[in-house]
Amino acid sequence: MARNTDMHWRLPLVCILWELAMIVLFGVFVRFNPEADAAGWQKEKAQGNVTSDVENDFYFRYPSFQDVHVMIFVGFGFLMTFLQRYGFGAVGFNFLLAAFGVQWALLMQGWFHTFEHGKILIGVESMIGADFCVGSVCIAFGALLGKVSPVQLLIMTLFQVTLFSVNEYILLDLLHVKDAGGSMTIHTFGAYFGLTVTAVLYRPNLEQTKDKQGSVYHSDLFSMIGTLFLWMYWPSFNSAISNHGDAQHRAVINTYCSLAACVLTTVATSSLLQKKGSLNMVHIQNATLAGGVAVGTAAEMMLTPYGSLIVGAICGIVTTVGFVYITPFLASKLHIQDTCGIHNLHGMPGLIGGIVGASTAAAATEGEYGKKGLIQAFDFTGKYSSRTPVIQGGYQAAGIAVSLAMALAGGAIVGGILKLPFFGDPTDENCFEDNVYWEVPGDEESNLYCMNDSNTKTGTDH
Amino acid sequence: MARNTDMHWRLPLVCILWELAMIVLFGVFVRFNPEADAAGWQKEKAQGNVTSDVENDFYFRYPSFQDVHVMIFVGFGFLMTFLQRYGFGAVGFNFLLAAFGVQWALLMQGWFHTFEHGKILIGVESMIGADFCVGSVCIAFGALLGKVSPVQLLIMTLFQVTLFSVNEYILLDLLHVKDAGGSMTIHTFGAYFGLTVTAVLYRPNLEQTKDKQGSVYHSDLFSMIGTLFLWMYWPSFNSAISNHGDAQHRAVINTYCSLAACVLTTVATSSLLQKKGSLNMVHIQNATLAGGVAVGTAAEMMLTPYGSLIVGAICGIVTTVGFVYITPFLASKLHIQDTCGIHNLHGMPGLIGGIVGASTAAAATEGEYGKKGLIQAFDFTGKYSSRTPVIQGGYQAAGIAVSLAMALAGGAIVGGILKLPFFGDPTDENCFEDNVYWEVPGDEESNLYCMNDSNTKTGTDH
């Protein structure tokens, strides 16, 4: 009650400050890489590094980038519209944090990965990386949905993107781990970061908004738009930054298989655990995606189609069971209020994905990959040329632990920051309610409409 | 009333059984093809079969595959959400059957087409093929929408995918027929299969649910999401498995033209046949797509843009007339209760598409295609090297008849199986109603909401 949720000065201030910082930092640091640079591409051609425009990385990755882009903005955005009175916040705040996040991620990831002669050189792969990084913020947002202000989200995004990039650097560069679809860097990190933040921000009186924590018929359909675009484009997600050729091709097939299997076991488990065998939309909206999360690391490896089916089938069960038993347990016993159930969809399947990746890497043989193929697939070159698959598997496993540790420690710190009292978060009774931060349309008009215009009224809108 | 629609054990059992079977069969049979296999792709390169990663079939077909994928899951799924109280079933059951169907189709089509040394070798074209095959099941589902249980749908999918693959094998391999966009194999087969099944499952007392067979305002908008994604991506559908180069390019242009023409004649006919000239959403949602169906066979041939316009324009009229006159006739006289009107959108235009394809093939000349181009376009090689366009046209026509016969015979048998009394289909009064198989949200909450929270209520949701 006492809390002030007025965003009048705070939100504009943070947005403008953040954006000005981006402009300055981009001005100082960010340039096109040679494949996007007019002079640079001319030089590449003149030097014979490429023989045709079609060899520009753009044509290998842009279709996948666009699919990933849809997943971040429509996929995550609409997936979270299932709440009956938080559709604007779901899709709108997701839009806001992702739009800021990609800019900051281009910088952070650029400093770590494509920093040359004082400049960050960006191209299509940088944009995919930025979208991936922001994906982990969207995941964390899922735990906090309806309980935080947009200012809190922008601050969280700033810190989470930073921590994501550090963690990613440790995994990909220091541990030399493979994680093309981000089971560890995106899902495990994003989920446990978000869960820790929500635990720190625990609200003991959230029960009073129980009615608003449910869906309505059409909000569930909006949410299915998100689900389906995530599901359909996940093969692009897991293959977007894999090596050209067979690796991208294989990652798509493995993900496709895993996702298909996942749907059947989700339906089976949902029906089994509900009274009268009815299906629960929450399970269909979420658990059908677990198969994509769980092959995030291994999809580009020789996981094989039937391996993918097994992983997907298991994860459909795990995630659905999580929604039925683990989410309520976390909320009541551990004070982790996980609005969207990200622990079920990203936490557990992310960990499984890390383990599957470590195992698949450890089991790799020259027979499967070819001598040259094995070196290429795991980049066993330079100072890593002495690595064997088994050792690689060990490093992969270490990557899971590092991601988890970074998420828990980072989440605790960032949660503490977000608890500061001047960020305008809603009171408990105002959670999950759009009209705190949005102009919600239609009050008077629609009443008027119902009363005076009965001639034209239809089944909707009143 | 007497019937038991409880899915508690039946649905989980079927899902788990089906999925276990898939895992075992994939384990025994399915492997990556050389373009997706690490060792295989290395070998291709070493042998000089390919000179660059960009020649991997993945880059020729993956963008089209993703468009097809969207058509199957969002396109068909949302197209069927027009019913006011069956949105969950439309999009959810479509999701379920398609996810199972693609796995089974990878096996069935694999045994027929890419079976080598005891293994099925899959790649991006296999996934397109699987999605295509499932498309025919989605079509058949359209006739049954709201009247069957998910268990029935899974059983139908098992049989229909099998029959589809046999029919496809007869057409493509034995008759050596061209049907890249599936006018015959997908649309004609899917539609008449579904119509036969629904005829066998005839429900005499369906009139009592007449109110639920209509749409509401927002359900019609959800349905338009499906329509538009189908319409926009249909050029990808008809070109996805065409030959590289000019054939894919041409198939896109022809389909684009046909679909554009179709919209205008649909609007014209709809307005003409409604009282006061008002447009009917059902027509717009469906008949605008008939142009894509009707060039499914001929799009990759030299149909020419104006030929495509003519075909599209005719089909917009035929389909709209079908909705106004033929669907009611089929229901009352032939006891064919076709929920979505698939006879109008897939049946008749599918037949027209077969005929257009046969004619276009028969009219092909070396002048149009070039000597080498003609051989390539129709694959007049090996034992087919003596075929002439006219003979090819004859075989194409035979393909229509075979597809129709397979659909009718197969549909009769599968309909008979689905009639068995233990699959949990709904009673007549429960048809077109989500709460038979789904937890439908909002009952208590929303009442509460309406009564206690009038302050925040808006034009929606109550």
Add this chain to the structure above:
Amino acid sequence: MARNTDMHWRLPLVCILWELAMIVLFGVFVRFNPEADAAGWQKEKAQGNVTSDVENDFYFRYPSFQDVHVMIFVGFGFLMTFLQRYGFGAVGFNFLLAAFGVQWALLMQGWFHTFEHGKILIGVESMIGADFCVGSVCIAFGALLGKVSPVQLLIMTLFQVTLFSVNEYILLDLLHVKDAGGSMTIHTFGAYFGLTVTAVLYRPNLEQTKDKQGSVYHSDLFSMIGTLFLWMYWPSFNSAISNHGDAQHRAVINTYCSLAACVLTTVATSSLLQKKGSLNMVHIQNATLAGGVAVGTAAEMMLTPYGSLIVGAICGIVTTVGFVYITPFLASKLHIQDTCGIHNLHGMPGLIGGIVGASTAAAATEGEYGKKGLIQAFDFTGKYSSRTPVIQGGYQAAGIAVSLAMALAGGAIVGGILKLPFFGDPTDENCFEDNVYWEVPGDEESNLYCMNDSNTKTGTDH
């Protein structure tokens, strides 16, 4: 009251006439270009012009084409569904006019650009061009939304496509101006054309439908589907017809950056200008897109990522301010009733985009582009080989003026034609109301439903 909005004969007549004209003209003029033609592609290969199928322009542009296609049909269509009772009209009429428009645009643009030996040769770039052209009609439709009949829209499309093509020819061919993303040809032209038409069609008594000019909760969510698909795919829009290689790559990055910046400043400005700092959905739906419009000309140039951020950030502010202050001013003082606020989203940002393009061109150096790169980027060949960047900048600026002049003059004439009394436009009290031109579902059914079926009622639909 007196006006007759019955479409019974008028709409079918126009649709059929238009479509017949298309068929005849396509028959006479339109053929495949060599990349889509069977014989033509064989010849290209035989002559050694291409060495591999992957060099077919199809593979460079088709993924971008599909994204553009989604923007036109789902993007613009759903963006306009925000009105509570005009969703059918928004998405349906947009569908109709775009489907006709692309056919006519293929002809008009073909005559100007790819007319050889009496034939228009079309390929994937022609389809992109046609979609672009139609985009400008969709923009103009935004100003007229809810106030015109479908017959008026079809007539407007006929004229606007014609004028667009003439204007485009003047800019691209006579002035030799670069405008790959259409800041001038699409946005400036489309917006000021539409604004002029709506000014001519001024309705003094529109206040009485004030209630219907607002949104409802779920209509705003439908609209966000349009917004997000426009936002996500805008990089494809601005790069679709750029030169192969670095130019397409660069255009994507610049647009991505501009759009991201735009979101933050939109949120900031919206919050700042609303009472209590609440966000307004109208701003989020529209102003977040201004960054895409404003780099339409310069995106393929060496605008640089930070330049793009600056342009995007400014346009988010300009557009939001426009919605709050300029739209009401235009309506009350200049009698320009701009339903969707296209002046804010396309008018002002389009002009800014033209200016940014002219400046970026004028500032181009050989250092940035490379000697050969500069010639290639601006096509300083043939009779334009003596052009310098500064002169090019001057021509670019002239392009803005020409587009504006063509829009104002053309809009005045076409507005006058549309004012003729026999096109069936709605009366003032029937504006923004679907049931004038559509069968609107659900009246009786839904009442029945509410009364008799309280057992199954949910939070929606009553």
